[in-house]
Amino acid sequence: MSQKQMVTIDGNEAAAYVAHMTNEVVAIYPITPASPMGEWADEWSSLNIENLWGTVPDVIEMQSEAGAAGAIHGALQAGSLSTTFTASQGLLLMIPNMYKIAGELSPTVLHVSARSLAAQALSIFGDHSDVMACRATGYAMLCSASVQEVMDFALISQAATLEGRVPFLHFFDGFRTSHEVDKVEKLPVETIRAMIDEDLVKLHRERALNPDHPVIRGTSQNPDVYFQGRETVNPFYTALPAIVQKWMDKFAELTGRQYKLFEYVGAEDAERVIMLMGSGIGAAEEAVRHMVAHGEKVGMVNVRLYRPFDPSYLLGALPVTTRKIAVLDRCKEPGADGEPLYKDVLSALAQAVANGDMATMPRVVGGRYGLSSKEFTPAMVKGIFDELTKDKPKNFFTVGIIDDVTNTSLPWDPLFRPDTAEGVTACVFYGLGSDGTVSANKNSIKIISEETPNYGQGYFQYDSKKAGAVTISHLRFGPDPIHSTYLIGDGQASFVACHQPTFLTRYDMLDKAKEGAVFLLNSPTPPERVWDDLPKRMQQQIIDKGLSFYVVDAYKIAGETGMGRRINTIMQTCFFAISGILPKDEAIAQIKAAVKKTYGKKGQRLLDRNYAAIDASLDGLHQVQVPGQVTSAFERPPTVPKDAPPFVQKVTALLMADKGDSLPVSLMPPDGTWPTGTTRYEKRNIALELPKWEDDICTHCGKCPLVCPHAAIRAKVYPEDLTADAPESFQHVQIKGKDFPAGYHITYQVAPDDCTGCGLCVEVCPIRDRKDPKRKALNMVPAEQTHNIEQSNWDFFLGLPEYDRTKLAATKIKHAMMLQPLFEFSGACVGCGETPYIKLASQLFGDRMLIANATGCSSIYGGNLPTTPYTTTSEGRGPTWNNSLFEDNAEFGLGLRLAVDKQTEHARELVVRLADKIGGDLAEGLLNADQSDEAGIFEQRQRIAALKEKLNTMDDLDARSLNAICENLAKRSVWIVGGDGWAYDIGYGGVDHVLATGRNVNLLVLDTEVYSNTGGQTSKATPLGAVAKFSAAGKPTFKKDLAMMAMAYENVYVASVAFGAKDVQTIRAFMEAESYDGPSVLICYSPCIAHGVDLSNNLRQQDMAVNSGHWALFRYDPRRTEKGENPLKIDCKPPSIPYRDYVSTETRFSVLNRTHPEAAERYLQMAQKHVETRFSLYEQLAALAVERAPEKKAS
């Protein structure tokens, strides 16, 4: 056995390491939480890291998981060792190929970080719903329960598949294992080599499709032989369990780690046994060992090989004394009489009894736990064992939730702690996503795990918001390997750190502290006064638990040492200084070494700054003298205002306060239907600066509300007399221009709690004070100066009425921006380039919008709980929204259109039928309404209201039918929204088909030129030479021209827009697209944080993209052809700045100069030529003469 190499990595990296080492063709596609596996493989190949056979694996990104599976299938058929990684919906897309690959007995391992499936809602978190959907594919299924097992089983499954020829699905729990950082033993190359039988590899090669000795596979078979053919594989499945065990035994010889197909842990004479697979095993083992140590006859069977399911191994593992068994499934199969593992165990035992292999049938119950990474703790395991003590334990139970509807849930004692928790140091850190807390903590685990004999574990809770996201880091350290696969709970942490003082009133973080723990706070308040900043309850906890309380002004130190607002190394230094985990000097030396590794190549100045910050941290760290009694007069304020709707108070507020786990089933909507417009209750107050309106110089152009990504600056026009009761500070002036009646005032108002401080409104403001050119009509000022004033102004502003939308000319920005945004305060990134487009659409058409939203950023900031941004007008109208899937969004949206159109058509038929009863004039009006403008739509809604009144008094079937669907007589605007990953890649087939149908839908493509939501992976919209995940060496191909493809249909309205470059063109394009009675596609340039540019420059980047020719502005309107005009109109000038100037401002391009300078230059030259020729091509198309269709002559 060679020298052990311990590494600190997460589950995804562990799987990717073995996969990259043992394969040569890797087809990938991003999906959370599996994306990092593909990213690792891609990165290693881009660094020319070789596999076991000394060649660099070919890693290729596909257009979807279905595509990846197809590519794997092909690669296997042509004799390569091939793999892929996926999860959830991606795995579902692979199922058809999985049947094929298994049917053809092709050896391969598919690594899956198991994740929930989208049902009543999407969830990115971990459970076994996805893998359980693959039970029938013929894949073997091997489950890893820890990071070490992920690495080990990745290899064991690779070895076994080569021998057994049955493909493997190797899975582990999403996030809990895929993202948990652990100290594990890295498999040495010689161990991997010893596990891969070269003769078996050769046999695989020999079975390849090869024209030198051809065969045919994939034939079409008929009733005569298909069935028999299906049965031919039986011996392979029969033999497989023994093969897997054989390789597990061989692995044990090589590494000392012995695994079993079914592994028993617990008392030899156990009477109560639980069975489960996956990360829950860690928590369960802690409970079992504790209970056994306390004399209880309990045990557990860890299921490793789930398919083929071999009862003989299962029975072999089970103590003969077993009387009661609880089988736990991490999935749900509605309508079934039990979940899959339960039924498999039940059937195995029943058969054993029936066959006489077992004397009596134990009592077997099944239960569900841990869906969507729901916590699963030793306490819950104890709760299950307690249930098993009953004569008739509950079957089909749930644990971990409160089910007060069908009463399935078991109780548990949250205070139960296994003895194993002793001796482990548990630390919890509350930080901001952007302050570097998570990376500092990962670094701390590395230091402790790799520089001391201790083991370390890190797990990170993230936020559903992208701007101002909060992270909670859970770190454990101890002398033995750590198997606590659950969060650090209340009363368990010996160290609690609060990296942001604003969290003091948002989270009950000291609940986590145990007696005598250390509490570290970052605060600008000096140590002698900081006690007064704490709410009452927190002070009480510090006193009651005898906590040591330390404070450091990390922002001050960061500022003084040139670190800006980056406080992570400062807080990390303080952690080591007071936690006592490592000697202080040694810890500091290690932190400096880590800093050098990260920044060494990026400049001495950066290193010096970091070193200075580390050194200054200790001087700035102070212990606070804790008084003997509570002195605070304030409590944590309520999460939502008292006037929030009851649902928000009862449900949403708890989600916001991180207490959603306590909500019972009865409070959940049963079909995934949630109220809209809830972001307004989540007052996050994250802006450090706020815009201040200078009403004396403002010209009311409307550009500021247009560019605001969060609808946090608004315009309203109203009669001046409504301001009689306004707060004194409320600003309002006579509106400029002749479009509005006399006596009308305008206000531009910031929502101070919802603004993120991005500064785009100030950036876009074109007005400067002639006397003081630094003063614009909007200026950013420190939030503390104006926040409270603006808060009362905003409250007053909300109460002012909206201006009559039928009187606004929406093609003018000034007017359009007086329309109420029906998309507000989303969780999108600070300065997001996508949301202004959605907000604009919601202003123009929101009261009649149905939105189909592809999975991605827009579905996350658009529909991720706790709060959602789509909202309503005062009449209650607003966008109605659903996210079907990633791949089917265009089709889903088309379905909405078809339904609306059908119901409209039927409603019209019914109006005709009922014309006499409802009145000829009304019927006539309803049928011939001109709804081409707001006034027309308003009038039609009035008619529908009148119709409903009449229908309510009628009782025949037609009247009732019409009553149910008559709202469809008003105009409906169907929007199909998504990013470039959807429109260019995974959903392109659907996009293409929907455009071809000619139906009236509007596709809004928010083109960030990468898969933004999953972390910046390459799409076909990624430009040449841009660095992105999966294109670490720069994308070698040009961006796909989606607009040109759509224009080829000739009856599709197409526009390419960039609001930051030409806002008027954007608005015009939106209006035209919606008014066009056919398919339209708006391709919207959307700067993204993934471009590596500060988004306060969002508008400048759009401008440069247009001026450099990267992003041309144009509109293709098929209606112009009918008028004898060219349908294509170019809305921008030819490229006027060098492409180099544009790309040099974005890290996605400029980093290539550092990593691959020659390629960077080559791509740049190519791109420069490309933008010129492309513009010229468009110009020529726009200049073509179009013949007017000959008018039909009267016969």
Added chain:
Amino acid sequence: MDLTTKYLGLEIKTPFVPSASPLSRSIDMCKELEAGGAGAIIMWSLFEEAITAESESMVRFLSQQETGFAEAGSFLPDHQDFANALDIYLENLRRLKDALDIPVIASLNGVTPGGWIEHGKELEQAGADALELNVYYVAADIDQSSAEVEERYLTLLKDLRQHISIPINMKLSPAFSSVGNVAKKMEAAGASGVALFNRFYQPDINVDSMRLQPSLHPSTSAEALLAMRWIAILYGRTDLSLGATSGVHTPEDAIKLLLAGADVVHLCSVLLAKGPAYLGHIRSGVTDWMEEQGFESVDEFRGRVSALSVPNPAEFERANYVNVIDSYSFSPGVMV
């Protein structure tokens, strides 16, 4: 035909020296330039901002990517082991030195004294035959006097002189009230040559967005006349090498500048537009003209139309003005 020229103390084969441009990023392009008759190559400028700001942005967007959002721990792949802007520049310099026989002149571009100027030493060690200091400074502070602006140039030059022993060429802006005097001060402070004149890219205004945007208008032959005048004035009055930069597009432009007294002519826009091979066209245009005129070497006609040589040097001071007056003065005898 003898085109050899003495420039910055170096013997070079021709007076055609492509100025700092992206062309020098490619070894192949530089080889083409050498084959086309370049006497030396000036590398693209290593910007002070590139060394500092780029490092900052790499750290921000590569090392500090986390947002706290569960699905995206980062957005851009971060190979921690990559070269910084200076490393890449030095590597390119070494490769150019290996690939070319002609001198390679490195170029530093910045406006403030600081650590970056110490990079001159590394450039020297990497084999640079000379160093051009391009002070890209717009004196926008109206409280700053012209003497203070000049002092900035001189401080930078003196700083650099302390660090290196290879020749230093100063690329100057035309925006000095006394260009000749500035050149003289540069010489005293240790410069070996001056390049006249730097072109500042002027920002433009986008009328759609009503915001500033960068603009690039390639030079035209007309711009060469500014340098021509000052070279003609300086010729023979200084030991500085005189390089003419901006607006050299045709063989005629080059000839004019040499006639005015330039030691070398720098080319940029024309090569970017027409490719490196175009240098050969300029060169043969010049030699054809020399043959026609019966010149054997550049030295024979260099400075022939300088202020020292022309019968009426005042024409360099107001020639065009006089001509313009002529163009609207009435011919004698015309009734008015």
